[in-house]
Amino acid sequence: MKKIAIFGGSFDPIHTDHVNIIKTCKYDLGFDEVWVLPAYVNPFKTVSTSSVTQRLEMIDLAVKNLNYVKVKKFEIRKTVRSYTYDTILHYVTNYPNFDFSFIMGSDQLDNFEKWDHFSDLIKTVKFKVFIRDPEHINNEIIKKYNLETFKFDNNFLSSTKIRNLIDIDLQIKEVNDYINKSLLYLYERLETKMEEDRYFHCLNTGQAALQLAQMNNYDLQKALIAGTLHDITKRWNDEKTIDIIKKYDQSLLKEPKPVWHSFSGAFHLKYEWLFDDEEIINAIFKHTVADKEMSVLDMIVFCADKISIERDYPGIEKIRTLVYRDLKLGFIELLKNQYEASVKKHGKENIGSKLIDSYKYWVKEEVNSE
Incomplete structure (x- = not known):
C-alpha cells in the first residue's frame, strides 16, 4: 500500500x-x-x-x-x-x-x-x-x-x-x-514603513516607469520594479539610513542628506532583499542625482520619479511632454532643473559632488555640442 x-x-x-x-x-x-x-x-x-x-x-x-x-x-x-x-x-x-x-x-x-x-x-x-x-x-x-x-x-x-x-x-x-521580481508582499515591506502619500508615489512612479519603458522599448518588468521600489528607504530615520550607508560606502555620507535614501535604498535592496539585478540596483542608486553613466533604465527611473501622475509643480505638463517625446532630452532638462533649483535653495557648495558632476557631464556637454 x-x-x-x-x-x-x-x-x-x-x-x-x-x-x-x-x-x-x-x-x-x-x-x-x-x-x-x-x-x-x-x-x-x-x-x-x-x-x-x-x-x-x-x-x-x-x-x-x-x-x-x-x-x-x-x-x-x-x-x-x-x-x-x-x-x-x-x-x-x-x-x-x-x-x-x-x-x-x-x-x-x-x-x-x-x-x-x-x-x-x-x-x-x-x-x-x-x-x-x-x-x-x-x-x-x-x-x-x-x-x-x-x-x-x-x-x-x-x-x-x-x-x-x-x-x-x-x-x-x-x-x-520570484518574490522580488513579482513585487510581492509590498504591503508588508513598504506601506507599513512609510506614510500613505509616499507609498502611492512609489506605485505611481512604477506606473510612470512602465509607460516610459513601453515608449523606449525597454524591459517592462524591470522598469516597473525599479520605479516602484525607488523610494523604499525614503522615510527611514537618520540612524538607520546612516548605518546602512556606513556599512557599504561611508564616503556617500558626504552627499546631502536629502539624497541619502537613493543610496540606502540600493543597499537595502541588494543586501537585505537579496536583489541580484544590478541594473535595478543602479537605477535606484542614481535616481536622485544621476551619474555620468546613465543607462536607459537609469534615465527612466530618474524621470518617472519627477513626472509621476501626482506631481503638479509649475511646468510639469511641458516636461512630461518632453520626456515622452525624447527620454534623453527629458532627462537632461530635469537634471538641469534640479541642479538650478538646488543651487538656488542651498548654494552650490551644499548640493554635493555627484549632482555637480552629473550636471557638468550631461547639461554642459549637451550645450557645448549644439
Missing part, C-alpha cells in the same frame, strides 16, 4: 522549512509521496497576499527537483474556504488503497480542536506533527490524541518572516527571486 503524506498550508510563500519537512517525510518517515496541498484561504486567516497562480508557481520552483512531490490543486482552485476534513474525506474516498497521513506543524496544535468536523477528522486520518518551536508546544493536545511528533532540519522560518524580510538569507533563492 502506497504511503502518502498530505502536507497542507497557505504556502504564502513556501520556504526552506516547508521543503525540509517534505524531505523528512520522504527520507526519515518513509513516505512514498508527499502531496503538497495549498489552501485557497486558510480558515484561520482572512486574506492571502499572493494570487493562486503565484503561490503555485513558487511551490513549483521550490520542489522542482523532488520527483516524489505532487502538487494537488483540490483546495486552491476552489472559490470558497476549504476545510481539512472535506479534503481528507475526498482523498480517502477516492483512493481507498492508499495509506494517508496528514502533516502539520506544532504551531497549529493550539487551534487543533477547533478544526471543522474535528471529532470525525481525528478518526479518519493519522496526523504527523513536526516540531516548529520546541519551547512552545502544546503537549496536552499531543498526549490527549497520542500524536506522533518529529524533528526536522529547522531554520525557524515562517511565511510571515519572509514576507517581512526576516531571515531572507535562509529562504530558497529561486523563490526569493
Whole structure:
C-alpha cells in the first residue's frame, strides 16, 4: 500500500522549512509521496497576499527537483474556504488503497480542536506533527490524541518572516527571486514603513516607469520594479539610513542628506532583499542625482520619479511632454532643473559632488555640442 503524506498550508510563500519537512517525510518517515496541498484561504486567516497562480508557481520552483512531490490543486482552485476534513474525506474516498497521513506543524496544535468536523477528522486520518518551536508546544493536545511528533532540519522560518524580510538569507533563492521580481508582499515591506502619500508615489512612479519603458522599448518588468521600489528607504530615520550607508560606502555620507535614501535604498535592496539585478540596483542608486553613466533604465527611473501622475509643480505638463517625446532630452532638462533649483535653495557648495558632476557631464556637454 502506497504511503502518502498530505502536507497542507497557505504556502504564502513556501520556504526552506516547508521543503525540509517534505524531505523528512520522504527520507526519515518513509513516505512514498508527499502531496503538497495549498489552501485557497486558510480558515484561520482572512486574506492571502499572493494570487493562486503565484503561490503555485513558487511551490513549483521550490520542489522542482523532488520527483516524489505532487502538487494537488483540490483546495486552491476552489472559490470558497476549504476545510481539512472535506479534503481528507475526498482523498480517502477516492483512493481507498492508499495509506494517508496528514502533516502539520506544532504551531497549529493550539487551534487543533477547533478544526471543522474535528471529532470525525481525528478518526479518519493519522496526523504527523513536526516540531516548529520546541519551547512552545502544546503537549496536552499531543498526549490527549497520542500524536506522533518529529524533528526536522529547522531554520525557524515562517511565511510571515519572509514576507517581512526576516531571515531572507535562509529562504530558497529561486523563490526569493520570484518574490522580488513579482513585487510581492509590498504591503508588508513598504506601506507599513512609510506614510500613505509616499507609498502611492512609489506605485505611481512604477506606473510612470512602465509607460516610459513601453515608449523606449525597454524591459517592462524591470522598469516597473525599479520605479516602484525607488523610494523604499525614503522615510527611514537618520540612524538607520546612516548605518546602512556606513556599512557599504561611508564616503556617500558626504552627499546631502536629502539624497541619502537613493543610496540606502540600493543597499537595502541588494543586501537585505537579496536583489541580484544590478541594473535595478543602479537605477535606484542614481535616481536622485544621476551619474555620468546613465543607462536607459537609469534615465527612466530618474524621470518617472519627477513626472509621476501626482506631481503638479509649475511646468510639469511641458516636461512630461518632453520626456515622452525624447527620454534623453527629458532627462537632461530635469537634471538641469534640479541642479538650478538646488543651487538656488542651498548654494552650490551644499548640493554635493555627484549632482555637480552629473550636471557638468550631461547639461554642459549637451550645450557645448549644439
